[in-house]
Amino acid sequence: MARVVKSDEPFPERARTKQAENDLIRHTMAQILRVVFLLFSVVLALGAFLVAAHNNVSQNNVLVKFVLHMADAIDGPFSRSNGIFSFHGSKAETKDAVVNWGIAALVYLAIGRYLQRLLAPRSRA
Numbered sequence: 001m002a003r004v005v006k007s008d009e010p011f012p013e014r015a016r017t018k019q020a021e022n023d024l025i026r027h028t029m030a031q032i033l034r035v036v037f038l039l040f041s042v043v044l045a046l047g048a049f050l051v052a053a054h055n056n057v058s059q060n061n062v063l064v065k066f067v068l069h070m071a072d073a074i075d076g077p078f079s080r081s082n083g084i085f086s087f088h089g090s091k092a093e094t095k096d097a098v099v100n101w102g103i104a105a106l107v108y109l110a111i112g113r114y115l116q117r118l119l120a121p122r123s124r125a
Contacts, residue, residue, distance in 0.1 A: 023121040030120040037112025040074050044105040047071030051097035071101060078104035
């Protein structure tokens with residue numbers, strides 16, 4: 001027996017399949033963006049830690065140089081040398097890095113979460 005479909009669309013299964021594919025793509029892109037911003041946040045936090053542990057960490061290590069270089073590249077207005085907060089006196093460089101990069105790490109986490117919520121498909125009831 002033939003099934004009768006009452007719909008404005010000629011093939012409702014295709015529309016549902018296409019919507020499911022689009023939702024999967026949007027969900028995947030949202031997750032990728034969240035992970036990228038999470039990695040930015042981790043690099044900044046690790047960079048702040050490495051600056052704070054300056055005396056206990058070899059600054060000639062390739063990995064340390066890479067992390068500090070990446071943190072300097074993605075810090076934006078939260079630069080450790082010319083950031084929002086600027087400290088003077090003893091251990092000013094450490095305070096600048098910890099405060100400015102710490103704030104930048106939190107901002108990256110918030111931006112990643114916002115973009116994920118903006119891009120991810122809404123659940124349909």
